[in-house]
Amino acid sequence: MPKLIRWQSGVAAWAEDPFTAVDDDQSLPRGEVIVSLARFQREGRDLLAGGRGLGVRLESDDAPEALILDLPQLEVVALTFPKYRDGRAYSAARVLRERLGFRGELRAVGDVLLEMGHLLVRCGFDTVEPADDTTPEQWTRVARRYRHVYQRAADGREPAFAERVRV
Amino acid sequence: MYRYDDIDREMLADRAAEFRQQCVRRLAGEITEDQFKPLRLMNGLYLQLHAYMLRIAIPYGALNSVQLRKLADIAREYDRGYGHFTTRTNLQLHWIKLKDAPDILDELATVGLHAIQTSGNCIRNLTADPYAGATADEVDDPRIWAEVIRQWSTFHPEFSFLPRKFKIAVTGSPKDRAAIRVYDIGLRLHRDGEGALSFEVIVGGGQGRAPHIGAVIRERLPVRRLLSYMQAILRVYNRHGRRDNPNKARIKILVASLGAEEFARQVEEEWSLTDKEAVDLPDTELARIRAGFAPTGFEALPPVSAAYEKAKASSAAFARFARHNVVAHKQPGYALVHVSLKAIGETPGDCSADQMELVADLAERYSLDEARVTYEQNLLLPHVKLDDVPAVHEALAAAGLATPNIALISDIIACPGLDYCALANARAIPIAQDIARRFADPVLAETIGELKIKISGCINACGHHHVGHIGILGVDKKGEEFYQLTLGGSADDDAAIGQVLGPALPADRVTSAIDHLVEVYLRERRQGERFLDTFRRAGLGVFKEAVYAEAH
Numbered sequence: 001m002p003k004l005i006r007w008q009s010g011v012a013a014w015a016e017d018p019f020t021a022v023d024d025d026q027s028l029p030r031g032e033v034i035v036s037l038a039r040f041q042r043e044g045r046d047l048l049a050g051g052r053g054l055g056v057r058l059e060s061d062d063a064p065e066a067l068i069l070d071l072p073q074l075e076v077v078a079l080t081f082p083k084y085r086d087g088r089a090y091s092a093a094r095v096l097r098e099r100l101g102f103r104g105e106l107r108a109v110g111d112v113l114l115e116m117g118h119l120l121v122r123c124g125f126d127t128v129e130p131a132d133d134t135t136p137e138q139w140t141r142v143a144r145r146y147r148h149v150y151q152r153a154a155d156g157r158e159p160a161f162a163e164r165v166r167v
Numbered sequence: 168m169y170r171y172d173d174i175d176r177e178m179l180a181d182r183a184a185e186f187r188q189q190c191v192r193r194l195a196g197e198i199t200e201d202q203f204k205p206l207r208l209m210n211g212l213y214l215q216l217h218a219y220m221l222r223i224a225i226p227y228g229a230l231n232s233v234q235l236r237k238l239a240d241i242a243r244e245y246d247r248g249y250g251h252f253t254t255r256t257n258l259q260l261h262w263i264k265l266k267d268a269p270d271i272l273d274e275l276a277t278v279g280l281h282a283i284q285t286s287g288n289c290i291r292n293l294t295a296d297p298y299a300g301a302t303a304d305e306v307d308d309p310r311i312w313a314e315v316i317r318q319w320s321t322f323h324p325e326f327s328f329l330p331r332k333f334k335i336a337v338t339g340s341p342k343d344r345a346a347i348r349v350y351d352i353g354l355r356l357h358r359d360g361e362g363a364l365s366f367e368v369i370v371g372g373g374q375g376r377a378p379h380i381g382a383v384i385r386e387r388l389p390v391r392r393l394l395s396y397m398q399a400i401l402r403v404y405n406r407h408g409r410r411d412n413p414n415k416a417r418i419k420i421l422v423a424s425l426g427a428e429e430f431a432r433q434v435e436e437e438w439s440l441t442d443k444e445a446v447d448l449p450d451t452e453l454a455r456i457r458a459g460f461a462p463t464g465f466e467a468l469p470p471v472s473a474a475y476e477k478a479k480a481s482s483a484a485f486a487r488f489a490r491h492n493v494v495a496h497k498q499p500g501y502a503l504v505h506v507s508l509k510a511i512g513e514t515p516g517d518c519s520a521d522q523m524e525l526v527a528d529l530a531e532r533y534s535l536d537e538a539r540v541t542y543e544q545n546l547l548l549p550h551v552k553l554d555d556v557p558a559v560h561e562a563l564a565a566a567g568l569a570t571p572n573i574a575l576i577s578d579i580i581a582c583p584g585l586d587y588c589a590l591a592n593a594r595a596i597p598i599a600q601d602i603a604r605r606f607a608d609p610v611l612a613e614t615i616g617e618l619k620i621k622i623s624g625c626i627n628a629c630g631h632h633h634v635g636h637i638g639i640l641g642v643d644k645k646g647e648e649f650y651q652l653t654l655g656g657s658a659d660d661d662a663a664i665g666q667v668l669g670p671a672l673p674a675d676r677v678t679s680a681i682d683h684l685v686e687v688y689l690r691e692r693r694q695g696e697r698f699l700d701t702f703r704r705a706g707l708g709v710f711k712e713a714v715y716a717e718a719h
Contacts, residue, residue, distance in 0.1 A: 063406075085205075085288065087328025091405045094325055099440060115206060122324030146181045148174045150318045152445050153325070160174045160318065161452040 004107075005136050006127045012139035015127065019055055019076060021109075034078050037062045040070075048073055057109065060088040064096045071102045079125075081110035090123045097124035097154035117142035124154030168229060168537060169314050169459030171279040178321065179276040182283060186210045187269035194266060209289075211257075211282030212268055215589050219263040221271060222285040227295035227313040227337070228256035228540040232531035235538055237278045239523035245271055249519040252508060254580055254631055255334070256294050256540040257285055261587050283321060288329045290320035290401070296338040296345045297541040300462060301549040303497035305339035306358040311457050312366075312393060313337045315448060319394050326401045330408035331416035333401070341660075346542060348372045348381045348662035349634055351418045352400065357387065364390040370400060370430065371422030374628035378664045379419040382427035384434060391453070395446040399438035403430070464535045465550070468500025472553035478560075487571040487609055488560050502553050504534075506546035506563060507570040507578065511607040514596050515581040516544035525566045533559050543619075544580055545573065576618045576685070577603040580631050584624030584641060585648070591624035593641025593648035593674075598622055601678045606685075615685055618698040621656075634658035636699045637684060638665045639677065650677050654684070654710055655702045669711050683713040 006015035019032045024039050028047075034055035035043070047054050055076025058064060067077065077096060079089035089108065096102040107127040108120050114134045121143040128139070152159050158166075171179075186206075193203040207213075211222040223238070230238075238258055242250045245267045246260040253259055263271070275281055285292055293316055295309040296302070316335060320326070326333070336345040339356040347353025353369035365387040372381025388396050409415045422430045448456075479486040492505040506526055508516050518526075526546055530538040533555045534548040541547055546568075551559055563569035572578045579602060582588065584595030599622055606612050621635030625642075632638030638653035649671035656665030672680055685698075687710050692701045702710065 085328050086410055087288075087326070088406055088410075090325045090328070091402050098442070098445075118322070119324045119327055145185055146322065147177050149324075150178075150321050151323060160178075161448050163174060164172070164455065165449070165451060 004127055004129055005139055007121060007139075007143065008126075010140070010144065012136040012143070014136055018053065021057065021078070032075070034076055037066060041066075044070065055105075055107075058089075058092060060086050060092075062092075064092040064100065067096075067102075068100055071096070071100055071104070074102075074104055076105045076107055077102060078107040078109045081108060081112055081116075084111045084113045084116060086111075090119060093120075093123040093125055094154050114138055114142055118145055122149065122153040122155045122157070168231060169310070169456060175318075176276070176279065179279070179281050179283075182210075182281065182322075183269065183272040183276045186272055190265065190269050205287070207268075208286040209284070210268070210272065211285035212263070212265075213286065215261065215587055216585075217587070218261065219265055219268065220587070221260045221263045221268060221282060222253075223258045223260070223275060223280060223282050224285045224292035225256050225258060225280070225540050226317050227293050227299070227310050228297055228542075229295075229299075229310060230530075230538045230540065231536050232527040232538070234278045234280055235523050235527035235530065237274060237280065239520040239527065241271055241274060242523065243520040248521075249517055250523070251514070251583060252516045252518060252540050252544050252546070254542045254544060254582075254629060255292060256297075256542055257292060258540075259583070261583070286332075287327075288331050288333075289327045290316075290323060290329075290333045290335065293317055293320075294334075294336045294345055294350075294542055296340055296343075297539040297547050298344055298494070298503060298549070299339060299539075300460060301496050301498075301501075301503050302340060303495070304342055305356070305497075307339045307356045307364055307390075308457075308460050309337040309339040309345070309354075309356060311453075311460050312339075312354065312356070312390070314456050314459070315393065315453065316397065319397070319448075325398075326405060329401070329405055330410050331413060331418075333404075333418065343658075343660045343662075344541075346631075346634070346658035346662075349374055349378070349631075349658055350381065352397070353381050354393075356390070359387075366390060366393060368396065368400075371419040371427065372662075373417050373419040374631060374633045375417070376414050376626045376628075377417075377420065378628070378633040379423060380662050380664065381419075382422060382430075384427060384431035391447055391450070392443060394448060395441050395443040396434075396438055398446050399434045399441055403433045403437055407433075462498075465498045465501065466552070468498075468552065468554075470499040472500060472556075475553040475556050478557040484564075484571075485557060485560055487613065488564075488569055489556070491571045491573050491575060491613070492569070493556060496550065498550070500553055502551050502556055504548040504551045504556060504559055504563075505541075505573045506538075506548060506568050507572055508545050508568070509572055509578050509603065510567045510570050511577060511603045512600050513567070515579050515599050518546070522566050522568060525562060526568070529559055529562055543574075543578065545578070571609055572612055574617045574619065575612045576606045576615050576620060576681075577612055578619070579603060580619075580621040580635070582623050582629035584622075584630075588624060590627060591641065592626075592643035593624050593650065595622040595624040595630055595639075595641060598639060598641075598650065598674065598677055602681055605678050605682065615689070616697055618685075618688075619657075620681070631658060632656075633664050634662065635665060636697075636702070637681065640671075642671050644671065648674050650674065652677075652680060652684075652714070654707060655699065657699060661699075666707055668707065669715050672714075680714045684710050687713045 032053035369381040581599040585591040623630035653665030
């Protein structure tokens, strides 16, 4: 089981993970599950009808818009980084948060490294499954590494241009 | 010039502090070179053939005297007393020790300089017209908009891991001095009859392995909407650019495969869904940045300077310098003065710490404290009184910085090549030096007129060979250095990719080949034609014949 780190009010901590990530050819266990987009499109109605918590895992070439009509019923959207250098999930995260209004848990999975923390939080992720041996304390620090930001993004931080008017 | 405020400065300080931590962890062995590599690259620190190379960003090529002196200090203290200005208007220091890198970044931050985003698959350091704020033909100062983009693109949360690197160039003038058609995004400011400013947006240009001339995807973008439109372009690229093959990952490949029209449609669609007010800067912030570039300190002068005219009349050398290195300014009585980093026999773009200090002194004393770096690897003093040009010339000449060769045959662009670079197939610097020596006679160079030679040591084209009037590309043939010549390229308004002349030549035949090409041009040219014009009229054949005749 991968370990899960969750941010709350800017502080990262270990979190219980009630969800099981399920492959397409795997039979469904009890309880909350995260399935692929393809499986969700095939079995999603039945899974939701069963009353269990449901998450969908998007690969980096899946369009988040595919979930546009289902988002309020999903507890988790997991976005995959096949390699840390593959930055498509940052765009997907912002589209989910800022355009499609997703308010559930946005989870980073795959090749998720500490140095990405700042970007992940800014793009609207609130949980990560780190691929390295890092601690919540490190993730808290890395997400806060800059006192200012230049852009508005999904985290609601005040950008420099707004700060300048206020000061 | 725009001065960084507390927020800008704290961003640089935070970044430098972070990198210091990362270096400490690396030097202590807590992280491996593999883990450290992406971190150092994000701070412009490359590992090259012989040492670490630090690439320092010079946003839109603009420096004040304090910054230029700091670069000189760093070159002297941490390197071998010189640096190399690149076609991206960055400064590269090629002999850096890892343990010194954090100190260098700290020192840079004290004067508002940094190495942020000079490497990696992110939005790189911006370039702009080096004549910005000084030329009569511009409709607006491109540095304003380059600074707007600089801030927006710094540590951008969504666009730090793009499919490939991403370069943006801005000009405010109808005459292109920023090579905007061979950039990932090229922006040209336009002012309509009612005074409203807009951008012509060009996407998908580039050099490297697959050279492309960029396509216009929007004729008129209101300037207030710049950042939201940039976000739309970058988002389409980030989501759909190829990631399976680094050689096909630049935006030019996406634009070419979709077609410019379809790419534009996708951008417009993305943009139509964008909350523009959330992305675009408020007018007050645009005004704040604009004020940072307001012209100040100009004196009201007569358009003609007796001292300047007298110097031209009394010295043939000064008159030649005036013809080639001095350009008319929008302000009467002022001029732009090119500082040539192409002294005959020297390395193109190299500048010693002493030379940097001299240019800093001249900038402070004679050029309203401003100096510029041009993508053609020279420096520029943008605001010199005509009265002062003779004194500036004298000081430059004494330091080997007044070669009167701007845009002439010895004003050669060359990448560092195999003398430094781990990617290179062949050396570029000795080829440039040899050609420059052959055409060292200033009278001959002047007779030949505008001729832009550009040399790259490999297909990545850092030396812009594709857009040289004569391009020279280093290739490896079974372990030997060979050079492929291309003719007819241009990075200017008449942008074009050069055509291959014929089989690659060994190093010792390159200069004689250039000789033959020049002979053909001088023989064939008609009144007023540059080399490029003659080539375009007469075609490849006559040139090819002359170069390869002796092989038959």
